[in-house]
Structures are given as C-alpha cells and as structure tokens.
Amino acid sequence: MTAVRLVPHKALRTPFCEMAGIDYPVVQTGMGWVADARLTAATSSAGGLGIVGASTMNLTEMTAAIDQVLSLTDLPFGVNLRSDAPDVYERAKVMIDRGVKVASFALAPTEKLIKSFKDAGLLCVPSIGARRHAEKVVGWGADAVIVQGSEAGGHTGGVATSILIPQVIEAINVPVIAAGGFRDGRGLVAALAYGAQGVAMGTRFLVTKESPVPDQVKQVYLEARPEDTVLTDRIDGHSHRVLRTPFIDRMIAGGGGVRDLLLAMSSAVNLKRTTGMSLIDMVRQALAARRQHNYNLRQAVMAANTPMLLRKTMVDGEVEHGIISGGQVSGLITDAPSVEELILSVIREANMTLESLQA
Ligand SMILES: Cc1cc2nc3c(=O)[nH]c(=O)nc-3n(C[C@H](O)[C@H](O)[C@H](O)COP(=O)(O)O)c2cc1C
Structure with a gap:
C-alpha cells in the first residue's frame, strides 16, 4: 500500500510522532470487533498509528491479525489488549516476537505487564479516563497515555475531554494523546493547544470505507x-x-x-x-x-x-x-471516507487552521 503524504505544519510534528515513528499525530484506536488488520494497516499506511482491537480476539485470531497487518504495511502499528486476559503474557510474547511497536490496553495494565513490554522495546500507551489512573500508569512506566473524555464512544469516565486533558497534562510528564469527540483538523489543533501531542479517534474511524462494520x-x-x-x-x-x-x-x-x-x-x-x-x-x-x-x-x-x-x-x-x-461525535459525522482521505483531510485542515491562527 502506498499513500499520499502532505507536509505537516511543524506544530504537528510532535515528540509522540517521533517516539511512535509516525508522520502525523493521529491514532486510530483499538476498538473491539472493529479495528481489524485492514483498518489498522490502512491507518498506518496513511501516516497515522493504527491499533488492532484484540480485546475481542482469541490468541490465534490476534496472531493472524498481526501477521495480516505485517503483510500489508511495514509501518508501525499497535495492538489493544485486555490486560486481564488469562493468556495476556502469551499475547505479549507474540507481539514482541513480531515487532509490534505499541501496546495499548482496554483496562489499566499492571506494572509487571508494562515492564515486560518495555523491556522488549515496545511503547506502552494505556487509555485512561481519570487523572489518578494516568498518574498510576505513568508511575509504572507508561510511555504515553491516551486520555479519553466522557464524549468518547465505549467505556469512558464522566469528565469531559476539555476538562480532563489539561488536568492530566498538568499532572504527568509523558505525552498525552487526546481522545473523545475528535473527527477533524480543527479538533487536532485544539488538542495541541491544550498541550496534547495528538488525537486518538474511535467513532470517526469506525465510519470509514475500510472499517468492517456492516x-x-x-x-x-x-x-x-x-x-x-x-x-x-x-x-x-x-x-x-x-x-x-x-x-x-x-x-x-x-x-x-x-x-x-x-x-x-x-x-x-x-x-x-x-x-x-x-x-x-x-x-x-x-x-x-x-x-x-x-x-x-x-x-x-x-x-x-x-x-x-x-x-x-x-x-x-x-x-x-x-x-x-x-x-x-457520531452526531457530527456525515460521510464514510477512506482512511487515507480522512487522515489527509485532518492534516490539511489542521495545516490551514494553524496558518490562519498565525496570520
Ligand atoms: C465500537 C467501539 C469499541 C471500542 N472498543 C474498545 C476496546 O476494545 N478497547 C479500548 O481500549 N477502547 C475501546 N473503545 C474506545 C475507543 O478505543 C476510543 O478511545 C474512543 O472511541 C474515543 O472516542 P471517540 O469515539 O469520540 O473518538 C471502543 C469504542 C468504540 C466506539
């Protein structure tokens, strides 16, 4: 898969991009039943970070999904796990052996689990919905956190993104990726203005051409x-x-x-x-x-x-x-573009927004 690249405004080249080896600060989250190999590979190929939703896959399915992503792209991607899965360490081994870049978690990981991924060189990026959870996982070694406000789809806390993001950024010293309510370039710029280093989107990626949802x-x-x-x-x-x-x-x-x-x-x-x-x-x-x-x-x-x-x-x-x-954000989504079209439109709009703010 080859994809078009835009030159992002320099404000979009955040340290998280460097850390994760991606061109744009846009993450497609690991949604169970939704984020399959095709959606993940399409996101990573288009310059973002795709994450396989393995919380609803068994070990064999997860392994097959990782192998399929590897056959579609050589760019970095992640895998989202249930940290309470009985075979979580077997899953970790598969991820490590296959060179997965990012471990993402549906439930807060344990310190031991974070350590085993980090020792093998993976980035640990848990999703959290409250400041105290962010402090806890960062204390255990998380490299970055996806901070998800109450607007988000799926399991989420009760504090709005606009309140939670600045609250967590003031409390921790690793990159924060903002989630909950994002769909476009203006939202990405707003997240950066709060001090986040990118956005993670679930619902927006669910309504794309590559998403397997009927x-x-x-x-x-x-x-x-x-x-x-x-x-x-x-x-x-x-x-x-x-x-x-x-x-x-x-x-x-x-x-x-x-x-x-x-x-x-x-x-x-x-x-x-x-x-x-x-x-x-x-x-x-x-x-x-x-x-x-x-x-x-x-x-x-x-x-x-x-x-x-x-x-x-x-x-x-x-x-x-x-x-x-x-x-x-479902209420603001009116089309189902391809993943590449979506990511390009987010970056194009973020570039324009940043330029117009500077002007
Ligand atoms: C259908 C669906 C399934 C989800 N499944 C998971 C999951 O398995 N693991 C997880 O960590 N988060 C899951 N989430 C949460 C998303 O990963 C993401 O954090 C959230 O959708 C962000 O908010 P947004 O929908 O406003 O973009 C799910 C969300 C949706 C909409």
Missing part, C-alpha cells in the same frame, strides 16, 4: 445527532457511551423481557468460544455486577455479555438487539 450499522452513526448517545452504567456496570436504541432504553429502565434474557444467555456460549473466558469468569462477573448495582438476573447476564452484544451490531449487523458503542 453498512446498515454505519448508517445508524451517520443518522445520529449528538444528543442520541447515552453514558450509562446499566449495561455492564461500567460507564459506557452507546447510541440510544429501544433495546438500550429497556436495559436502562431495568425492564426487558424473556427474549432479551435468552439472547444474552445464548451469546454467553459464543463469548466463551471467542475470548477464551471461562464460564466461571462470566458467572463471577455477572454476580459482581448483580451485587454492585443491585441488578436483576437479566441485567446481570447482560453485563457479562457486553462484548457479544457489541458483536451483534459490529459483526452481524443486528441493530435491534445489540449494543452500538459510539461517541457524541
């Missing part, structure tokens, strides 16, 4: 308004931003019928097959959610099955009975 699901994002998402902990016990659908409204209300429960139970079997998570792990997770949030049985089962409910939309295209994780 067209009817992309259409839901294209039609959404900014007020059509909701941040709720009623899905799996952790605050999660999703597009609002009748299914989500039923979950939030705590109602829902036998049909929803059966759907959640049948997906449990698939989750076990896909992630290698044991039935005991799932029951434990369901019971914890039930205790912590006073959930009824249906809600508890749903909580343990969130990854499979996400799969229903992102892979099977079933909008009616699945979860559509997405940021508020």
Whole structure:
C-alpha cells in the first residue's frame, strides 16, 4: 500500500510522532470487533498509528491479525489488549516476537505487564479516563497515555475531554494523546493547544470505507445527532457511551423481557468460544455486577455479555438487539471516507487552521 503524504505544519510534528515513528499525530484506536488488520494497516499506511482491537480476539485470531497487518504495511502499528486476559503474557510474547511497536490496553495494565513490554522495546500507551489512573500508569512506566473524555464512544469516565486533558497534562510528564469527540483538523489543533501531542479517534474511524462494520450499522452513526448517545452504567456496570436504541432504553429502565434474557444467555456460549473466558469468569462477573448495582438476573447476564452484544451490531449487523458503542461525535459525522482521505483531510485542515491562527 502506498499513500499520499502532505507536509505537516511543524506544530504537528510532535515528540509522540517521533517516539511512535509516525508522520502525523493521529491514532486510530483499538476498538473491539472493529479495528481489524485492514483498518489498522490502512491507518498506518496513511501516516497515522493504527491499533488492532484484540480485546475481542482469541490468541490465534490476534496472531493472524498481526501477521495480516505485517503483510500489508511495514509501518508501525499497535495492538489493544485486555490486560486481564488469562493468556495476556502469551499475547505479549507474540507481539514482541513480531515487532509490534505499541501496546495499548482496554483496562489499566499492571506494572509487571508494562515492564515486560518495555523491556522488549515496545511503547506502552494505556487509555485512561481519570487523572489518578494516568498518574498510576505513568508511575509504572507508561510511555504515553491516551486520555479519553466522557464524549468518547465505549467505556469512558464522566469528565469531559476539555476538562480532563489539561488536568492530566498538568499532572504527568509523558505525552498525552487526546481522545473523545475528535473527527477533524480543527479538533487536532485544539488538542495541541491544550498541550496534547495528538488525537486518538474511535467513532470517526469506525465510519470509514475500510472499517468492517456492516453498512446498515454505519448508517445508524451517520443518522445520529449528538444528543442520541447515552453514558450509562446499566449495561455492564461500567460507564459506557452507546447510541440510544429501544433495546438500550429497556436495559436502562431495568425492564426487558424473556427474549432479551435468552439472547444474552445464548451469546454467553459464543463469548466463551471467542475470548477464551471461562464460564466461571462470566458467572463471577455477572454476580459482581448483580451485587454492585443491585441488578436483576437479566441485567446481570447482560453485563457479562457486553462484548457479544457489541458483536451483534459490529459483526452481524443486528441493530435491534445489540449494543452500538459510539461517541457524541457520531452526531457530527456525515460521510464514510477512506482512511487515507480522512487522515489527509485532518492534516490539511489542521495545516490551514494553524496558518490562519498565525496570520
Ligand atoms: C465500537 C467501539 C469499541 C471500542 N472498543 C474498545 C476496546 O476494545 N478497547 C479500548 O481500549 N477502547 C475501546 N473503545 C474506545 C475507543 O478505543 C476510543 O478511545 C474512543 O472511541 C474515543 O472516542 P471517540 O469515539 O469520540 O473518538 C471502543 C469504542 C468504540 C466506539
């Protein structure tokens, strides 16, 4: 794959670009079920940093995805992991052996995990949603952090990007990549003005040509308004931003019928097959959610099955009975360009914005 390059304004050549070996300070995040090898390779080929979403892949699938990225590009890319995966050190070995550049994490990594990646020369870039988490992972050796505000799609905290970014930048001394609500060059310049060294985008990359998400699901994002998402902990016990659908409204209300429960139970079997998570792990997770949030049985089962409910939309295209994780920025996304067109338009607009501010 060869891609066109623009000359970025010098303000866009941040130390993070140097560190990660990329041309532009634009990261495509490791979204489960979405960030496959093709999307990742397209991003890295276009000068950004692509990250494989391996939190919903088993070890064999993750290895195949890494090999596929390597066959498509020789530019740097990352892999996003669940740090609580039972085989996380086997996964780390595969990443190290294959020369993956960046380790990204869906849940805060342990100090030991960070050390094993760093000892092998990988960059550790956890995603965090609160200042104290940033301080903790930086204390353990993280090389940079993706700081994600409440506008973001997927699991995220309650503090807005515009508040969280300056708060974290004042507290730590490694590069901060801003996430939550970004889609264009003006947003990139705003992030740099806050002191960030780049932006990481999830929802924007989900609605691109290379994204594997079925067209009817992309259409839901294209039609959404900014007020059509909701941040709720009623899905799996952790605050999660999703597009609002009748299914989500039923979950939030705590109602829902036998049909929803059966759907959640049948997906449990698939989750076990896909992630290698044991039935005991799932029951434990369901019971914890039930205790912590006073959930009824249906809600508890749903909580343990969130990854499979996400799969229903992102892979099977079933909008009616699945979860559509997405940021508020969905409301501002009106097209599905190729990844290269997207990245070039972000850089072109950032260049123009910086020049006009200077003028
Ligand atoms: C469909 C979807 C799946 C996601 N899955 C993951 C994941 O597996 N691991 C992770 O660290 N973050 C995940 N996220 C969060 C994104 O990586 C990213 O931080 C977020 O989308 C940024 O906000 P934005 O959507 O406003 O760009 C997911 C987000 C979405 C929209």
